[in-house]
Amino acid sequence: MRKMNRRALSVLLLASFIVLGLVGYVGRYLADGERWATYFSRLNSLSEGIVTDRYGVLLAAFTANDNHFNDDRSTRIANYHVTGDFWDRTGSGILTSFSGELHGYNPVTGMTQSRHISMKLNVDAEINKKAYAALADRKGAVGVVNYRTGELLCMVSSPAVDPTENEPDAAEGAYINRLLSASFTPGSIFKLVTAASAIECVKSIWQKSFFCEGEAEVAGVKITCPYEHYTQDFAGALAVSCNIAFSQIAISVGQTEMINHVRRWGFLDSHDLDGIRTAPGNYPLEFVGDPETGWSGIGQSTDLVCPFSMLRFVSAIANDGIICEPKLIDDGQPPVKSVLVEPETAKTMQRLMRNNVTTTYGDIRFPGLTVCGKTGTAEVGDGTSHAWFTGFLLDEEHPYAFVVFVENGGGGLSVATPIANTVLQALVRRGTDMEY
Ligand SMILES: [Zn+2]
Numbered sequence: 001m002r003k004m005n006r007r008a009l010s011v012l013l014l015a016s017f018i019v020l021g022l023v024g025y026v027g028r029y030l031a032d033g034e035r036w037a038t039y040f041s042r043l044n045s046l047s048e049g050i051v052t053d054r055y056g057v058l059l060a061a062f063t064a065n066d067n068h069f070n071d072d073r074s075t076r077i078a079n080y081h082v083t084g085d086f087w088d089r090t091g092s093g094i095l096t097s098f099s100g101e102l103h104g105y106n107p108v109t110g111m112t113q114s115r116h117i118s119m120k121l122n123v124d125a126e127i128n129k130k131a132y133a134a135l136a137d138r139k140g141a142v143g144v145v146n147y148r149t150g151e152l153l154c155m156v157s158s159p160a161v162d163p164t165e166n167e168p169d170a171a172e173g174a175y176i177n178r179l180l181s182a183s184f185t186p187g188s189i190f191k192l193v194t195a196a197s198a199i200e201c202v203k204s205i206w207q208k209s210f211f212c213e214g215e216a217e218v219a220g221v222k223i224t225c226p227y228e229h230y231t232q233d234f235a236g237a238l239a240v241s242c243n244i245a246f247s248q249i250a251i252s253v254g255q256t257e258m259i260n261h262v263r264r265w266g267f268l269d270s271h272d273l274d275g276i277r278t279a280p281g282n283y284p285l286e287f288v289g290d291p292e293t294g295w296s297g298i299g300q301s302t303d304l305v306c307p308f309s310m311l312r313f314v315s316a317i318a319n320d321g322i323i324c325e326p327k328l329i330d331d332g333q334p335p336v337k338s339v340l341v342e343p344e345t346a347k348t349m350q351r352l353m354r355n356n357v358t359t360t361y362g363d364i365r366f367p368g369l370t371v372c373g374k375t376g377t378a379e380v381g382d383g384t385s386h387a388w389f390t391g392f393l394l395d396e397e398h399p400y401a402f403v404v405f406v407e408n409g410g411g412g413l414s415v416a417t418p419i420a421n422t423v424l425q426a427l428v429r430r431g432t433d434m435e436y
Contacts, residue, residue, distance in 0.1 A: 049102040049117045053125040059083050069163050078132035079125050080160035081177040090175050097276050120330045122151035130426045131156040134419040139407035141178035141307050147315040147401045150324035150335030180278045183304035187378025188241045189388045190299025195238050197253045197261040199345050205234050210245035218247045219290030239360040243298050250297020251290050267309050274328045279306040307403045310390050315401035318392035321346035366421050370394040375412030384408040389416035398428050
């Protein structure tokens with residue numbers, strides 16, 4: 001009897017190992033099956049695939065026994081984080097994320113059809129080239145989306161490599177897409193989040209006055225400001241980006257409501273850009289007390305923001321609160337829309353962000369454009385700072401929202417705004433006879 005039991009037990013054990021193994025296999029098959037099949041399809045099928053930009057410019061193509069990219073080396077490099085490469089080194093380019101689709105692979109039958117597949121993207125390869133050149137070998141990212149349609153017009157991350165080179169001389173971090181796959185200290189662009197939260201939570205915000213002498217004790221802790229801003233109202237404090245005012249504003253909102261807004265506006269989430277997952281952000285979620293809440297409200301503390309999440313937020317503000325989810329691929333389908341920001345809050349933020357440019361940065365930095373925005377200079381602890389600029393054009397013909405980020409790049413106003421201007425000027429002049 002005891003022997004029988006032992007035998008039954010071992011059979012049972014064996015059976016469970018088989019079931020476990022099978023479950024594991026099916027799980028991995030569903031997750032990676034497309035990738036496994038790629039190897040076979042590349043070798044055995046007669047499939048051909050082509051990836052083009054919005055104007056039909058070839059970005060990547062393959063046949064059963066050959067791979068191609070754009071003939072121009074700088075176009076290949078500028079668009080590297082869009083295409084990825086055939087070695088799967090970025091982990092997030094089109095060639096990696098859609099390898100199965102591009103090869104006509106069917107995960108249910110496990111078969112690869114021999115067919116010609118073409119994929120048209122919303123990005124503009126030429127604009128990506130402009131943006132990459134503007135980053136000038138610095139680490140950083142540029143993203144531009146049409147906030148009325150969700151078309152992602154520009155997606156660039158620097159440094160990048162030439163996808164045709166098997167062993168490129170890659171700079172540090174060349175395989176990270178800094179627009180989608182990483183989060184950084186936001187610094188003062190985060191004051192947009194604090195300002196929008198205050199509009200919703202602090203009824204007296206428009207009557208408040210703030211005083212800055214370059215440093216102040218806020219909730220018992222010294223907070224410094226690079227300038228003495230003296231007496232300011234809410235709009236003025238955002239325009240000059242006063243740390244003392246905004247740490248007080250964040251404390252007025254309170255940590256709980258700050259968390260609610262940060263979460264609601266998607267800063268903590270990983271988003272889905274046509275199947276490519278983006279990096280989640282960070283905000284202090286455990287109780288930290290007033291001084292740290294103050295720091296978090298000016299984009300320091302443990303705040304981290306993925307540039308893509310900031311692009312979503314400003315594009316919803318520009319579109320009266322409605323987010324048209326950014327789309328990398330032009331599949332002919334309308335964008336997925338939802339209310340991200342309360343429409344009244346969004347309209348108020350539009351006025352505040354326009355006021356930032358007219359009263360502080362100067363329209364002269366953006367000739368002929370009507371820019372609404374916020375700069376950021378994020379201190380990162382090693383004595384350097386990240387340069388940021390994010391916002392949108394108030395222009396029905398060119399409804400573009402943007403984010404520019406330069407890692408350890410210096411000041412937002414001096415470093416990031418000229419890059420935004422270069423890219424936006426090029427986009428607005430696209431299709432006209434004007435030099436761009
Ligand atoms: Zn100040």
